[in-house]
Amino acid sequence: xxxxxxxxALAIWLSIVLGFGVAISPAQKRSDDDAIKxxxxxxxxxxxxxxxxxxxxxxLKAADFRLYEDGVEHPISFFDTTQEPLNVAVLVDTSLSxxxxxxxxxxxxxxxxxxxxxxDRAVVxxxxxxxxxxxxxxxxHKALDQAIKSAEIGQRAGTVLRDAVSEVVxxxxxxxxxxxxxxx
Numbered sequence: 001x002x003x004x005x006x007x008x009a010l011a012i013w014l015s016i017v018l019g020f021g022v023a024i025s026p027a028q029k030r031s032d033d034d035a036i037k038x039x040x041x042x043x044x045x046x047x048x049x050x051x052x053x054x055x056x057x058x059x060l061k062a063a064d065f066r067l068y069e070d071g072v073e074h075p076i077s078f079f080d081t082t083q084e085p086l087n088v089a090v091l092v093d094t095s096l097s098x099x100x101x102x103x104x105x106x107x108x109x110x111x112x113x114x115x116x117x118x119x120d121r122a123v124v125x126x127x128x129x130x131x132x133x134x135x136x137x138x139x140x141h142k143a144l145d146q147a148i149k150s151a152e153i154g155q156r157a158g159t160v161l162r163d164a165v166s167e168v169v170x171x172x173x174x175x176x177x178x179x180x181x182x183x184x
């Protein structure tokens with residue numbers, strides 16, 4: 001096995017399920033009609049893996065991982081890579097200071113939306129002195145593009161980035177399952 005650079009949690013969910021403590025119930029007498037009872041504990045360990053530059057690392061296998069509990073290594077009895085849908089908030093800065101570059105910001109946001117997979121969803125919000133919800137959480141790329149296109153520079157000075165992030169976390173993503181990220 002080749003050495004890999006240290007990795008940190010970030011981009012893909014890997015589902016590692018462990019089975020331990022399997023016990024078959026003893027039966028006094030068995031016939032062909034008796035059921036065999038199995039008690040097992042399965043533990044799912046989701047992991048998101050990227051390199052130091054936050055680039056996604058693909059193609060990992062069970063052999064690339066070690067799982068420890070209280071200093072004791074446990075075997076990985078089942079390993080599967082799954083990619084859950086991603087829920088993204090695209091926050092567009094429309095404060096007065098972005099007037100000269102708003103078209104570039106919109107282009108970058110639209111390019112980002114193009115990279116989303118069909119099951120991924122996004123919400124588009126803009127912020128200046130206020131927070132503006134431009135789309136619902138959706139996987140409809142045309143609706144997201146239209147929302148980005150509709151972003152306009154505010155009339156009053158000020159930038160409430162923290163309020164925008166708070167609104168995404170507390171309102172838009174409240175009750176949303178799966179992976180969540182904000183991009184701005």
